[in-house]
Amino acid sequence: MSEIAYVNGRYVLTSDAMVNIEDRGYQFSDGVYEVIAVANHSLVDLDPHLERLDRSLSNLNIEWPCSERVLRIILAQLLKRNRLKDGIVYLQVTRGVAPRNHAFPTAIIPSSLVISVSRAGRPSRDKFIEGVKVVTTPENRWGRPDIKSVSLLPNVLAKQFAVHNGAFETWFVDDHGAVTEGSSTNAWIVLSGQEIVTRPLGNDILAGITRMKLIELARAGNMRITERPFSLDEAMNAEEAFITSTTAFVMPVVEIDENVVGTGKPGPVTQNLLALYEDHFSQGDEK
Numbered sequence: 001m002s003e004i005a006y007v008n009g010r011y012v013l014t015s016d017a018m019v020n021i022e023d024r025g026y027q028f029s030d031g032v033y034e035v036i037a038v039a040n041h042s043l044v045d046l047d048p049h050l051e052r053l054d055r056s057l058s059n060l061n062i063e064w065p066c067s068e069r070v071l072r073i074i075l076a077q078l079l080k081r082n083r084l085k086d087g088i089v090y091l092q093v094t095r096g097v098a099p100r101n102h103a104f105p106t107a108i109i110p111s112s113l114v115i116s117v118s119r120a121g122r123p124s125r126d127k128f129i130e131g132v133k134v135v136t137t138p139e140n141r142w143g144r145p146d147i148k149s150v151s152l153l154p155n156v157l158a159k160q161f162a163v164h165n166g167a168f169e170t171w172f173v174d175d176h177g178a179v180t181e182g183s184s185t186n187a188w189i190v191l192s193g194q195e196i197v198t199r200p201l202g203n204d205i206l207a208g209i210t211r212m213k214l215i216e217l218a219r220a221g222n223m224r225i226t227e228r229p230f231s232l233d234e235a236m237n238a239e240e241a242f243i244t245s246t247t248a249f250v251m252p253v254v255e256i257d258e259n260v261v262g263t264g265k266p267g268p269v270t271q272n273l274l275a276l277y278e279d280h281f282s283q284g285d286e287k
């Protein structure tokens with residue numbers, strides 16, 4: 001069954017949806033995106049996703065394709081038209097359509113808005129029960145991974161490196177030997193004394209919405225979170241490790257570059273955080 005997508009003002013069958021070949025997103029990756037989860041007919045954490053979209057757009061001087069109020073209406077319409085109960089929404093805004101030229105178009109053109117939905121489920125239960133493997137690669141992305149740009153080639157290659165090595169994710173490691181983040185997830189470790197460590201926000205990582213929510217939930221539950229860079233060495237010797245994202249939730253990591261983490265099984269802190277997050281997730285927040 002083909003889903004319904006939204007493309008520049010029209011609701012169309014995803015199989016029939018088309019974009020102009022001179023869209024700057026297609027030619028230059030000149031655009032940004034968001035991936036928002038849907039749980040029980042509700043968009044999860046829509047407000048922070050729209051705030052991050054606004055930051056990405058303004059960092060690149062791309063105009064909003066419509067007002068935020070209208071965007072919320074379109075999203076609600078799309079969920080309704082697709083009768084989407086659980087899944088994800090992919091939203092992409094590009095600088096628009098113009099004759100190919102690296103510099104921004106001089107004429108005022110509307111930015112392009114494309115939104116599609118997917119019913120793809122979350123990772124299988126056994127991954128949460130058994131945990132997953134992570135491999136590593138030197139950080140090789142541009143200096144602004146905090147902007148959620150559709151220019152994802154290094155991330156694509158890093159994820160393929162994971163697949164090639166039988167792993168779930170690849171962590172990027174910076175020049176100081178510290179882990180920045182995964183190809184599509186934020187990275188975390190748990191040290192003795194149940195201290196939960198994740199890299200602080202900056203230009204070098206994406207401000208994950210799952211990361212932000214988990215910090216809120218963990219602090220509300222009196223758990224100890226430290227936002228500081230951690231080295232690959234520390235991660236390998238940590239008691240627990242995990243990754244977070246809209247699609248991976250709180251996924252336990254039990255092996256890093258073939259080194260077993262902790263007991264080799266998902267640890268109690270990670271399991272506790274997963275339960276906290278699942279509880280938050282299932283409530284959704286927008287009707």
Ligand code: PDD
Binds near residue numbers: 181
């Ligand atoms: N990826 N870091 C990177 C590089 C990401 O691409 C993502 C999200 C995250 C986690 O962000 P969030 O918690 O807001 O999902 C961190 C999305 C899911 C994707 O590209 O499919």
